[in-house]
Structures are given as structure tokens and as C-alpha cells.
Amino acid sequence: MRRYFGRKLAIYALTFFLAVTIDWLIPRLMPGDPIRTMLARAGLRAEASVRMYTYYTQAFGLDLPMWRQYLNFWNALFHGDLGTSVWLFPTPVLQVIARAVPYDIALLVPAILLSWWTGNKFGAFAARNKRLDNTVLPIGYILTATPYMWLGILLAWALGIVLGWFPISGAYSYALTPRFSWTFIKDALHHWFLPFASLFMVMFGGWAIGMRNMIIYELEAEYSHYLEALGAPRKLIRKYAYRNAILPQVTGLALQLGVIVAGALATEIVFSYPGIGYLILKAIENQDYFLLQGCFLFIIIGVLLANFIIDIVYVLVDPRTRAGMQGEAA
Amino acid sequence: MTTLTKKADSVATRTLKKNEMLYFALRNMKLRIGLGIVLFFALLAIVGPLLTDYRPLAYVGPPAQPPSSEYWFGTTTFGQDVFTQFVHGLGATFFVGIVGGGLGTFLGLLVGFVAGYRGGIVDEVLNMLTNIVLVVPTLAVLLILAAYLEVRSVLSESLFIGMFAWPWAARAIRAQTFSLRSRDFVDLARLSGMRPLKIIFREIAPNMMSYLFMTFILQFGGAILTAATLDFIGLGPTNAISLGLMMNNAVLWSALHLGMWWWFIPPGLAIMAIVGALYVMNVGLDEVFNPKLREM
Numbered sequence: 001m002r003r004y005f006g007r008k009l010a011i012y013a014l015t016f017f018l019a020v021t022i023d024w025l026i027p028r029l030m031p032g033d034p035i036r037t038m039l040a041r042a043g044l045r046a047e048a049s050v051r052m053y054t055y056y057t058q059a060f061g062l063d064l065p066m067w068r069q070y071l072n073f074w075n076a077l078f079h080g081d082l083g084t085s086v087w088l089f090p091t092p093v094l095q096v097i098a099r100a101v102p103y104d105i106a107l108l109v110p111a112i113l114l115s116w117w118t119g120n121k122f123g124a125f126a127a128r129n130k131r132l133d134n135t136v137l138p139i140g141y142i143l144t145a146t147p148y149m150w151l152g153i154l155l156a157w158a159l160g161i162v163l164g165w166f167p168i169s170g171a172y173s174y175a176l177t178p179r180f181s182w183t184f185i186k187d188a189l190h191h192w193f194l195p196f197a198s199l200f201m202v203m204f205g206g207w208a209i210g211m212r213n214m215i216i217y218e219l220e221a222e223y224s225h226y227l228e229a230l231g232a233p234r235k236l237i238r239k240y241a242y243r244n245a246i247l248p249q250v251t252g253l254a255l256q257l258g259v260i261v262a263g264a265l266a267t268e269i270v271f272s273y274p275g276i277g278y279l280i281l282k283a284i285e286n287q288d289y290f291l292l293q294g295c296f297l298f299i300i301i302g303v304l305l306a307n308f309i310i311d312i313v314y315v316l317v318d319p320r321t322r323a324g325m326q327g328e329a330a
Numbered sequence: 331m332t333t334l335t336k337k338a339d340s341v342a343t344r345t346l347k348k349n350e351m352l353y354f355a356l357r358n359m360k361l362r363i364g365l366g367i368v369l370f371f372a373l374l375a376i377v378g379p380l381l382t383d384y385r386p387l388a389y390v391g392p393p394a395q396p397p398s399s400e401y402w403f404g405t406t407t408f409g410q411d412v413f414t415q416f417v418h419g420l421g422a423t424f425f426v427g428i429v430g431g432g433l434g435t436f437l438g439l440l441v442g443f444v445a446g447y448r449g450g451i452v453d454e455v456l457n458m459l460t461n462i463v464l465v466v467p468t469l470a471v472l473l474i475l476a477a478y479l480e481v482r483s484v485l486s487e488s489l490f491i492g493m494f495a496w497p498w499a500a501r502a503i504r505a506q507t508f509s510l511r512s513r514d515f516v517d518l519a520r521l522s523g524m525r526p527l528k529i530i531f532r533e534i535a536p537n538m539m540s541y542l543f544m545t546f547i548l549q550f551g552g553a554i555l556t557a558a559t560l561d562f563i564g565l566g567p568t569n570a571i572s573l574g575l576m577m578n579n580a581v582l583w584s585a586l587h588l589g590m591w592w593w594f595i596p597p598g599l600a601i602m603a604i605v606g607a608l609y610v611m612n613v614g615l616d617e618v619f620n621p622k623l624r625e626m
Contacts, residue, residue, distance in 0.1 A: 011458065011461045011462060011465065012465070014458070014462055015462045015465050015466060018462060018466075019466060022471065022474065023474065026474050026475060026478055027478060137613075138610075141606050141609045141610055141613075142602065142606050144606075144609070145551070145555075145601075145602050145603075145604075145605035145606030145608075145609055146598070146601075146602045146606075147555055147558045147559065147562075147574075147577075147598055147601050147602065148559070149558075149559070149562045149577060149581075149598075150558075150577060150594075150597075150598025150599075150601065150602065151598075153577065153580075153581060153586065153594050153598065154595075154598070156586055157586050157591065157594070160586075161586055161587065161589065162589075168586065254465075255464065255498060257467065258465075258466070258467035258468050258469065258470075259468075259469075259555075261467050261469065261470070262467065262468070262469035262556070262559050263559070265469065265559075265563065266559050266562050266563060269562065269563060269581070270581060277563075280473065280563060281563060281564060283477075284477055284563070284564050284565065285564070289477070289478075292473070292474065292477055293474065295470075295473075296470050296471075296473065296474050299467055299470040300466065300467065300470060303465065303466075303467050303470075304465060307465055
């Protein structure tokens, strides 16, 4: 088990290191000059522009040698300094992101967990059941092939605009201020529902199909046939099949995280939901590179953390990893 | 993809005759429906641009018109023809699928074969690399890459997508190669002095052809979805139109509030249909290649 976690942690550490390096490297490698673009947008007079340019170059340490810049970047990172947002000048990037993260968590965690759980149960239930299989399978494939944002757009249009049941933008009404009261919570939930539902539905399709296929393979496995030959009840065989089929689904969750995060970003943009995805849109619109880089780092950290949690869960559900043997995900 | 890994072994051991496979392929409903839908859209992407007199980004008519005989899919807020944008966007979608999915499959093959066949330290290093690219959320990297590019084309987008899409393919192909490597016929080839590259392409690859084909289909669909997301966020091609970009424009210019459904429904519907058809095709192929899965 120590070996399993050691390996995983080494990979995460290396990934983080590389991600930070990419974050530092890309702006310096790419053509174009962010500071110049930023100043061009401000529309200053020529001499003021030159002075501002030297000021910013020094302020961001761009006149130092490369290796110094790189070390400074790491140093600033460990002090929680991700720079200053251009879009919301002079708010620090970290603060802008910290305000957005709760919305992401509120949207992603329930959507992922609920869709995973119900999708698995439903897929297992539908497997080898002719009538259900013929309806669930096509619906599942359609759902999982739907681009996240398109389902969001459809729901927003149908339920939000045409029927008028749900608000389609923001996390709460403009008239309210965030506080812990019944009216606010009700309002926030009302705004939360559509983005949640579109994320949930797309993911649900994927999990249901994955589980259905896994169960079929497990029911074809030798131990299932053996149990059948012994005269074990169908229910028991299915229970064992489910337990074995759930393992690849846990691994699948880890593999799918990147796609899910991408989907959530796009969904937030559809609903102007003030999470990281919405920040990214604003950062791109305003050429706010510091904010964009900060968002990138936060997504990486979030995904790595989630991966680590899944690793722990994997140890809990797969006894082989605990016994020191290598499980499937190791 | 987990299902694919599971049947790794059965693919290798099977020796089905070609025409028998074709017989089952033609009989398979899922394969026929899936292929039909994909071909329909591919045809539309090729023929469509010939059917319109307009250019995708030109302002050609009155703004915000619903579909009519003159403007088949209506017009945008700026008076651009939605049908023209749609067929050109379809072309871009297929391009991303073929180039991005192709590159992803190719890199996956390369890494998977080398890691699986060589084993040892090469395998360790490649496996580490695979695991790292696997945990990094693709879109986040693409975001950073695309944001700093002033001019973006469909080609650069496809290449970027392909460069980050290969890990799971590599992982699965590595596992397969691993199981094939120690088979008698591979040993025999090695003993007879065949070069490793030749062994990989002559002895190992043909035994997992069906599997490689299915990997490509999944990579194809994945690349299309990734491109759509990237375009929708506003980092799509700067000099062309794509289906994701159409949705991005529609949302940006409040097509939802104005009730201009003809602007945002076709692009998403097409992506869903194409990717869904690819998935269904894949299930059909799975049944063709794996007799166990045929009608129970």
C-alpha cells in the first residue's frame, strides 16, 4: 500500500511541477507581448505608455535573467501570490479565484457523485434486460455524446426562457446579497438547478453505459458461470458482478475528471455561473493573462486533489491494494 | 474504454475469416445506423458549401430571420447565413476529428507499442509520462496554449488536441502489446532475427487491428467534443467558423433571449449526432469482432 501511494504521489508531484513550469513557460514562449497588449487596451499617450511599460516589466520581473524569473515564480507561488488581475484591477488573482471556487464545488461535487452513483445503479439494473437495454442504451449514448454546453443551452432555452421556470444567469438574484437566510438559499438553489441538471444528465449517460457494459463482461466471466452452475441465485451472481464492475468505474472517474471539469467550465459560461469557467471567459475577453494562469493552476491542483481522493477510495474498495498486491489502477 | 481493455485477450486469440467478419458487419444494425449517420454528415460537409452562394462570415441578409426558403437555417443577429456557417463548421468538425483523433491514435500507438514491447526502463519512463499527461486536464493546457496564440487555425487546434489526447490509448495498447509479446509466434519471429519494428508491425499490430480501429473512432469523437468545448469558451479558430464557435456566438449575442433557436440548435445537434453515431458504431464493431457479444 505504501508503494501504491508512493508511486501515485510521485506522479502527482511531478505533474504539479510540470504544470507550474508550463504555466511559467508558455507566456514567455508565445509570440506577442501581454504587457503591450494590456497597455494598448488602456489607450495611454505615447510617453506615458513607455513609462508604464518599463514599470510593468520591472514589477513583473521580466527584465531579470530567465532562471531568476523561474525561481521567483515558484517563490511567489508558495506565498500565494499569483499576480494582480487586470480585469478586476487591483484585486489579487488569488482573491478573485477564491471567490469563485465555492460555486465550482457546489456545482461539481453533487453532480459528479450523484451521476456516478445513480448511473452505476441504473446501468447495472439495465444490463441483460432486453426491454430496458433497448431504451437505456440509445439514451445513454445520446446523452454522453452531447456537448455539455449544448445541453445547457437547450435546458436554459426550454425551461428558462420558453417555460420560464428557472432563471438562466448568475448564481443568485441581483436584488439579494449572499447571506445565510432562507430566501437566499432558496434563490441560490433555484439558480443552481439548471447548470447542475445539465452536468448531471451528460455524466449519467456515460456512467450508465460503462456499468452496463462492465456487468455484461463480468456475467460472462468464469466465476459467474461457475456460480450459475452451482445453482446460485441470480441476485447473488449479479451482486458479485457489480462489485467487480465497480472498480473500473472508480478508475474511470479519475480518467474522466479532466473532461468533466472542461464540461463544467463550458456549462458555467452558458449560465453565467460565477465559477472558474466564467472567470476564464472574462479573462480571455479582457486579455487578463494573470487570471488565466491562476485559473489554470487552480484547475490542476483541484484535479490532482480529486485524483488523490479517488486513489484513497480505490484502496478502500479494492482489497488487493491493501494486501500489498497491485490492483488494477496501480 | 474500460470495456475495451477487458476484451484485450479475446481479440488477440481470435482468428475470424475476413468475409465472415464482413457478413456480420453488414448485418449489424448498430454499425449500419452509426455509419449511415456519420456518412450523411460527412457528405453534407462536402456537398453543403457548394449549395450556398454565401461565405460563412459574410453579412448577407436581413438580421435574425427564421428559417425560410432563401435562408434554410435562418440568419444570425448580423445577417449571416446559418446554413452556410453550419456546413463549413461541419467540415471543420470532421477535420478536427480526423487530424486530432488521428494524431492522438498515432501517438498512443507509438508510446503503447514501444512501452509494451520494450518493457523495462523504457516502459517505466513512458508509463510515467503517460500517467502525467493522463492526470493533467487536457482543456486547461489547451486553454493556456490557445489563449497566447494570436492567430489560431483549425489545424493548430487539431494538433494541440491530438498532442494531449493519446494517454489512454497508449495505456490500453501497452497492456495489449504486453500480453501479445510473450506469445509463441512473436518469440518465433524474434528467434528468426526479425527486427523489433518489423515484429511490432508484422506480428503484433495485425492481431489488434480491430482494437486499433476502435481506438481511432473513440479518439475521433473525443477530439470533436474537445474542440467544441474549446471553441465555445472562445478559443476556437480565429480565421474560420466551427460548430462550437457558432454556439459561442449564439450565446454571446443572446440568441437565447431573442428566441433564435435556429442559431444554436443545429450545431449542437450535429455534434451530438456525429459523436453519438460514432459511439454506436463502436458498439456495433465490438459485436462484429467479438462473437460473445452478438445477440444473446
